[in-house]
Amino acid sequence: MAMPKADKIWYNGELIDWDDAKIHVLSHVVHYGSSVFEGMRCYDTKRGPACFRLADHVKRLFDSAKIYRMTIPYSQDDLTQAILETIQTNKLDACYVRPIVFRGYGALGVDPTTCPVDVVVAVWKWGAYLGEEALEKGASVCFSSWNRLAPNTMPSLAKVGANYMNSQLIKMEALADGYAEGIALDTQGYVSEASGENIFLVKNGAIYTPSTGSSILPGITRHSVITLARDLGYTVMQRPIPRESLYIADEVFFTGSAAEVTPIARIDKVEIGNGARGPVTKALQDAFFGLVNGESEDRHSWLTFV
Numbered sequence: 001m002a003m004p005k006a007d008k009i010w011y012n013g014e015l016i017d018w019d020d021a022k023i024h025v026l027s028h029v030v031h032y033g034s035s036v037f038e039g040m041r042c043y044d045t046k047r048g049p050a051c052f053r054l055a056d057h058v059k060r061l062f063d064s065a066k067i068y069r070m071t072i073p074y075s076q077d078d079l080t081q082a083i084l085e086t087i088q089t090n091k092l093d094a095c096y097v098r099p100i101v102f103r104g105y106g107a108l109g110v111d112p113t114t115c116p117v118d119v120v121v122a123v124w125k126w127g128a129y130l131g132e133e134a135l136e137k138g139a140s141v142c143f144s145s146w147n148r149l150a151p152n153t154m155p156s157l158a159k160v161g162a163n164y165m166n167s168q169l170i171k172m173e174a175l176a177d178g179y180a181e182g183i184a185l186d187t188q189g190y191v192s193e194a195s196g197e198n199i200f201l202v203k204n205g206a207i208y209t210p211s212t213g214s215s216i217l218p219g220i221t222r223h224s225v226i227t228l229a230r231d232l233g234y235t236v237m238q239r240p241i242p243r244e245s246l247y248i249a250d251e252v253f254f255t256g257s258a259a260e261v262t263p264i265a266r267i268d269k270v271e272i273g274n275g276a277r278g279p280v281t282k283a284l285q286d287a288f289f290g291l292v293n294g295e296s297e298d299r300h301s302w303l304t305f306v
């Protein structure tokens with residue numbers, strides 16, 4: 001994705017020009033991947049711009065930092081305010097929001113504890129993650145030859161920069177082979193997630209998704225879709241999912257802040273269902289987009305108006 005510039009970036013408490021938001025090349029994060037971050041969307045609703053599940057994203061950021069013994073020098077409330085301020089200042093109606101906390105410049109060597117912890121919030125315009133067409137027609141994806149993170153190596157519940165080296169292997173292989181995305185198995189051989197999306201399948205009217213035991217990031221969109229599906233009366237189960245159950249599913253779709261709810265039309269060139277967006281996926285997209293666009297009632301108080 002070419003980076004569309006916005007105006008200002010929030011950097012350790014100050015709003016500075018986009019082009020001035022720089023770090024030293026000897027910052028700890030550059031060498032050892034020591035960052036925790038979030039990605040969320042702000043939607044353009046009839047009542048003005050609204051952040052989707054802002055509090056939950058801020059909470060997950062602090063959880064990721066806790067796992068890595070990183071003390072964020074702001075409170076959750078401060079950071080929430082900083083995010084809202086960054087969106088307001090940049091005057092974007094709809095945008096992607098990327099708060100990132102990283103070990104900065106001060107010392108090198110693996111031990112990060114003497115480095116400062118820097119905090120940044122950036123926003124920019126970001127369209128459909130796998131393309132506008134995929135939202136309607138479904139994406140063509142593959143299984144990756146790479147596994148997702150093994151338990152007790154890189155914690156998958158933390159959204160940290162270093163985990164995305166594994167994601168990059170999955171994504172580059174998929175793109176090089178002509179697919180939009182790759183689905184990775186966990187180290188037990190069960191379905192885990194894609195490089196930047198959680199995955200769901202629909203079979204005989206019920207909905208299944210891997211549990212947190214399958215090395216997934218506990219997606220906030222995943223949680224939202226599980227909740228909306230249950231509101232609509234569907235049964236949703238979180239359990240180990242064998243690879244082959246995706247090929248014979250009625251429907252498969254991805255969820256993510258960037259990917260939203262994206263149907264999967266083909267996996268490894270095998271058509272899923274009839275190779276088009278299925279009715280359950282469509283119903284969940286309608287529920288999701290209705291809510292984030294402010295058209296339907298926000299029953300779970302997921303929108304924060306900017």
Ligand code: PPE
Binds near residue numbers: 218
């Ligand atoms: N798994 C991974 C590995 C992941 O990166 C994401 C988000 C998800 C699942 C879905 O989580 P959630 O956004 O809370 O529903 N991926 C983000 C980064 C995408 C990127 O290319 O960068 C995102 O969707 O914002």
